[in-house]
Amino acid sequence: MNKSVLLTVFVVLNNCGFVNSTTEQSEQKRVEQIVNEKVTEFVKKPEFSSLSGAIYVDGKSYQFHFGRLIDGKQANNETIYEIGSVTKTYTGLLLSQAVYDKKLALNDDIRNYLEGDYPNLVLAPNTPITIRNLITHTSGLPLTMNCNEGAQTVNEQITCFETFTKEDFFEELNKIKPIENSGKNYHYSGVGIQLVGYILERVYRLSFQELLEDHVFSRFSKKEILWDLKYEENSNISIGKDNSGVSMPLINGFYEYAGGSKASTSSMLNYIQMYLESDDPVVKQAINLLAGNNQYGRAFAWNTYNYGTTKKMLYHNGSTFGHTSWVALYPNQKMGIFLVTNVVTTDSQSNLNDLSNEIIDELLTLLSH
Numbered sequence: 041m042n043k044s045v046l047l048t049v050f051v052v053l054n055n056c057g058f059v060n061s062t063t064e065q066s067e068q069k070r071v072e073q074i075v076n077e078k079v080t081e082f083v084k085k086p087e088f089s090s091l092s093g094a095i096y097v098d099g100k101s102y103q104f105h106f107g108r109l110i111d112g113k114q115a116n117n118e119t120i121y122e123i124g125s126v127t128k129t130y131t132g133l134l135l136s137q138a139v140y141d142k143k144l145a146l147n148d149d150i151r152n153y154l155e156g157d158y159p160n161l162v163l164a165p166n167t168p169i170t171i172r173n174l175i176t177h178t179s180g181l182p183l184t185m186n187c188n189e190g191a192q193t194v195n196e197q198i199t200c201f202e203t204f205t206k207e208d209f210f211e212e213l214n215k216i217k218p219i220e221n222s223g224k225n226y227h228y229s230g231v232g233i234q235l236v237g238y239i240l241e242r243v244y245r246l247s248f249q250e251l252l253e254d255h256v257f258s259r260f261s262k263k264e265i266l267w268d269l270k271y272e273e274n275s276n277i278s279i280g281k282d283n284s285g286v287s288m289p290l291i292n293g294f295y296e297y298a299g300g301s302k303a304s305t306s307s308m309l310n311y312i313q314m315y316l317e318s319d320d321p322v323v324k325q326a327i328n329l330l331a332g333n334n335q336y337g338r339a340f341a342w343n344t345y346n347y348g349t350t351k352k353m354l355y356h357n358g359s360t361f362g363h364t365s366w367v368a369l370y371p372n373q374k375m376g377i378f379l380v381t382n383v384v385t386t387d388s389q390s391n392l393n394d395l396s397n398e399i400i401d402e403l404l405t406l407l408s409h
Contacts, residue, residue: 049105049116050075067406071097074402075104082395083107087283087388090115093379094309096316097403103305109382110279110287117306120277121380122290123365124358127301128233129326130256132341134240135175136326137255143243146172146330153239158214163221171239173223174232176331176338180218181229185209187294194288194361202293206238209294226332230298233341237297248296259323260314277302280362283385288362299358305378308367312376315354315369327354327371342369351404355396357389366392368400375403 050072075095083091083106090107092115105115138144144153149168151158161169163180173179186208187200213235220227240251280288291300303311315323326340334348342354350372358365365380366389377400379392 049114050102067098068100070406071102071403074399074406075102078395078399079104079106087383087385088381091379091381092119092305093377094305094312096309096312096376098407101309101313103309110281115278118276118304120274120302120304121365122280122360122363123301123303123380124299124360124363126356126358126365126367127297127299128341129356130252130301131233131237131297132175132339133323133326134251134255135236136322136340138240138243140322140325144171144239146170150174150235150239153242156214160214160217163218163223167223169218171236172330174236175341177226177228177232178223178331179229179232180220180227181231182216182219183228183230185212185216185231198289198291201291201295204294209234230295233298234295259318259320260310278363278382280360280382280384282362291360299360308378312367312369312378316371316374316376327369357392359384359389364388364392366396368396370400373404375400
């Protein structure tokens with residue numbers, strides 16, 4: 041891409057479809073200016089050729105697309121991106137539904153919902169691993185099982201994801217032991233979240249797709265939230281790349297509950313708005329603090345920051361072989377942001393985190409005046 045050419049699509053939506061006053065027009069213009077200034081600087085970095093996002097602020101919605109994708113196209117509101125571990129927040133919402141429905145309880149021993157004894161799945165003596173431990177990453181279970189990122193090429197990992205079955209998962213689960221047994225310390229675990237999903241399948245007697253349709257997508261206007269896609273079957277999928285600019289394959293198959301979803305900015309905008317505006321008790325429960333402390337904690341798969349303050353934030357990031365994403369909620373301000381780029385680098389996650397913070401800080405200043 042010629043870095044001197046920065047194309048931008050900026051779509052503004054509000055409750056009525058029109059901007060109704062000079063004040064609203066001024067605020068809208070300033071929001072656009074803030075995003076343009078911050079994102080233009082971001083995509084000037086040589087490793088980032090494209091960035092898309094969505095913002096919900098002050099009752100209005102904004103979507104934006106900067107730069108060009110790897111195929112030369114510019115993204116739009118329906119372009120589909122891998123969102124990686126942001127998927128875990130869907131699983132958190134599913135679990136919140138199950139708790140609300142009294143299908144299970146957060147402090148239940150996970151072995152109550154497994155076939156077999158699993159004597160290995162304990163923490164300190166006589167202390168079971170609980171559902172709460174799984175959803176807050178305090179179970180001590182490993183990051184992954186089998187599909188080991190450090191020991192395989194990308195293609196080998198993709199093959200593993202596509203062929204590693206539910207039966208394989210439980211066979212491996214019977215062999216592992218927690219890497220730490222306090223039940224309090226944070227150890228990020230895709231295995232733990234995937235296990236939550238399998239437990240939910242059992243208590244509801246529904247598949248992954250049925251659970252999402254019934255309890256997640258039904259709560260907001262779903263657009264292009266998918267899990268099993270091929271580049272050759274959909275021309276609207278963003279092709280991701282690694283730090284060297286090499287095109288990366290999509291991840292399909294195993295770890296659906298922990299990182300398998302794909303979504304558009306339109307989908308994520310609706311998802312954000314749901315959390316900020318819904319009075320649904322299941323949605324509100326999903327962002328309750330479950331572990332950690334007020335500064336650094338965890339809700340239903342969400343990470344939390346400064347939870348006990350007026351500027352509490354819930355957030356999650358996502359990374360695949362070729363895409364990096366970030367979503368953050370500020371419930372007290374009814375403000376949220378989603379960012380996604382079609383590249384993975386050693387610091388692309390922290391770059392999106394920093395960009396999000398810069399944009400939100402400017403918006404908070406704008407709204408305080």
